[in-house]
Amino acid sequence: xxxxxxxxxxxxxxxxxxxxxxxxxxxxxxxxNGNEGLEILEKERFNLILLDLKMPGIDGVDVLKIIxxxxxxIKVIILTGYSTVxxxxxxxxxxxxxxxxxxxxxxxxxxxxxxAIGN
Amino acid sequence: xxxxxxxxxxxxGVKLIIAIGxxxxxxxxxxxxxxxHKQKKDIYSITVRAGKSFVNFIKRRARHNMxxxxxxxxxxxxxxxxxxxxxxxxxxxxxxxxxxxxxDKVEIGNLVDKxxxxxxxxxxxxxxxxxxxxxxxxxxxxxNLKNFTALKLIEPIYNESSCYTAACHVHKExxxxxxxxxxxxxxxxxxxxxxxxxxxLTGYVFIFFIVISLLIGIILYKIVTSPINELVTGMKKVxxxxxxxxxxIMTKDEIGVxxxxxxxxxxxxxxxKEKLERWSKSLEEEVVKKTEEIRKTQQGLLQAxxxxxxxxxxxxxxxEINNPLTGIVTFAHLLKKRFPPESPEAEDLNVIIEQADRxxxxxxxxxxxxxxxxxxxxxxxINDILSRTIHLVKNQERFFNIKFDINMDKSLLITHGNASQxxxxxxxxxxxxxxxxxxxxxxxxxxxxxxxxxxxxxxVEFTDTGCGIKPEDMPKLFEPFFTTxxxxxxxGLGLSVSYGIIKNxxxxxxxxxKVGEGTSFFITLPxxxxxx
Numbered sequence: 001x002x003x004x005x006x007x008x009x010x011x012x013x014x015x016x017x018x019x020x021x022x023x024x025x026x027x028x029x030x031x032x033n034g035n036e037g038l039e040i041l042e043k044e045r046f047n048l049i050l051l052d053l054k055m056p057g058i059d060g061v062d063v064l065k066i067i068x069x070x071x072x073x074i075k076v077i078i079l080t081g082y083s084t085v086x087x088x089x090x091x092x093x094x095x096x097x098x099x100x101x102x103x104x105x106x107x108x109x110x111x112x113x114x115x116a117i118g119n
Numbered sequence: 120x121x122x123x124x125x126x127x128x129x130x131x132g133v134k135l136i137i138a139i140g141x142x143x144x145x146x147x148x149x150x151x152x153x154x155x156h157k158q159k160k161d162i163y164s165i166t167v168r169a170g171k172s173f174v175n176f177i178k179r180r181a182r183h184n185m186x187x188x189x190x191x192x193x194x195x196x197x198x199x200x201x202x203x204x205x206x207x208x209x210x211x212x213x214x215x216x217x218x219x220x221x222x223d224k225v226e227i228g229n230l231v232d233k234x235x236x237x238x239x240x241x242x243x244x245x246x247x248x249x250x251x252x253x254x255x256x257x258x259x260x261x262x263n264l265k266n267f268t269a270l271k272l273i274e275p276i277y278n279e280s281s282c283y284t285a286a287c288h289v290h291k292e293x294x295x296x297x298x299x300x301x302x303x304x305x306x307x308x309x310x311x312x313x314x315x316x317x318x319x320l321t322g323y324v325f326i327f328f329i330v331i332s333l334l335i336g337i338i339l340y341k342i343v344t345s346p347i348n349e350l351v352t353g354m355k356k357v358x359x360x361x362x363x364x365x366x367x368i369m370t371k372d373e374i375g376v377x378x379x380x381x382x383x384x385x386x387x388x389x390x391x392k393e394k395l396e397r398w399s400k401s402l403e404e405e406v407v408k409k410t411e412e413i414r415k416t417q418q419g420l421l422q423a424x425x426x427x428x429x430x431x432x433x434x435x436x437x438x439e440i441n442n443p444l445t446g447i448v449t450f451a452h453l454l455k456k457r458f459p460p461e462s463p464e465a466e467d468l469n470v471i472i473e474q475a476d477r478x479x480x481x482x483x484x485x486x487x488x489x490x491x492x493x494x495x496x497x498x499x500x501i502n503d504i505l506s507r508t509i510h511l512v513k514n515q516e517r518f519f520n521i522k523f524d525i526n527m528d529k530s531l532l533i534t535h536g537n538a539s540q541x542x543x544x545x546x547x548x549x550x551x552x553x554x555x556x557x558x559x560x561x562x563x564x565x566x567x568x569x570x571x572x573x574x575x576x577x578x579v580e581f582t583d584t585g586c587g588i589k590p591e592d593m594p595k596l597f598e599p600f601f602t603t604x605x606x607x608x609x610x611g612l613g614l615s616v617s618y619g620i621i622k623n624x625x626x627x628x629x630x631x632x633k634v635g636e637g638t639s640f641f642i643t644l645p646x647x648x649x650x651x
Contacts, residue, residue, distance in 0.1 A: 013445050103445040104448070
């Protein structure tokens, strides 16, 4: 079973991801912020991380940087409510696999996840 | 001038008249005195001469009568002569002073007063008879008892051969002087005449003085006081601010020179004042102009700041709304899957999903327009971007019934900017125009060069034949979320974002509109001038 970690400060976004992905056979863990996400990553291995950019505490871009330093093999999809071409280009250059604009439909999320890790 | 009227002694003319008058009085007094003195001297000399011949006449009569031994005749002769006017006394006395004949009979036989001129005319000292003055003065002028001037004449009777050879033998041959004829003549008439003459002369001098004073006064008034008054009036006028006043002094003397100097001074003052006024006027104009510029700049800055902060707020709000929207979309989708596709529940959930999508689209637009990150600027050709945009819109269905009137400046119109941003702005202009005209009418597009404040700008005009903008909507035109379009047609962000971008590029957007006739938008951008 593929394991995913959702790092987002918004409970509704985390819940949405769980609701969409768990029925499709994914194991979904959640973290409320960057620090918590990194702590979980220290303990467990994941196939994919869904990462919010704008969070209190460590910013999504910094979290991405750390993930790519320590676990370069883990794929990361950026979830953003504030997509600009610039931030998209920046995160993709830093090693993000893809980025999804909020609000997203269940189909779009599933499609992106499948593109990244297959089912 | 007033002071001079109150104190006439301060007037130049009065001072001059007094000075000249005083010196004239002095001079005329000297003349008057000299004339009277000379006259008196001349009259006395004439009188003395007449007196001498008179006395000689008496002497000859006396001698004649003496030789004829007719002594009584001598007395009666002098008495007859003494009747003549002014003759006071005639007497004949011998060399010792004994009076023999006199018109005053009482003194006959007496001696004359030894201190009289009769003696001391010749004798220096009577105790020494030999001491004699060689050229004796034989007359004397004195004041008589009535205090009138009187003349006393002495004529010696010399011993002649006919005397000592006469039959009477009274006189010896060695006697030199036999006696004296003395006459006293009153000069009272002369005194009176002289007094009258002096009086008349004084009168003439007085009249002369008055006439001269008047003449000097008039001349002074004409050549000094009047022009000075004119100068004073001129100075007062000038000091009161009437710089056009010129004194009318035509003379070529010092006062004329002064008048000319005054006139040229007034002229210089006038020129200086006019120059100052021009300066102050242009300064005022400059101040007004600058104030207006500052006001406009401030207004612009305020507007830009307002838009920027509204933009930031909008972006923040939009971002926060995306998270709950994610929840709505996700859960609606998940719920929908539980109902058959054609069921009423599925249709209701579709409405929720559609409306959530609409929210998402509004927010996407908002975020796209409100983006504050500066975009990359390059040199862009406005005509090219505009042509591409026109091409794009012409192929859209909503522009099929719109006529395009295109009038582009053929010269190279380039500026610094972001091509896609500018295209977005132009697109927005066309969409607004089409909406305003209900997709029917004419859109006029024009580009041209425009000079403003020594800078050259590119001006892009978009004019529609639409409904126009109400005057009360004008101030809100560039505010975010302000729209007159139906709810599902516009977000009210197009113009506000366009305004922000154009301002950032150093340009401006201006609007002219008339309700029912149409609206013109003028976008100005700084022109990069290059040699072609």
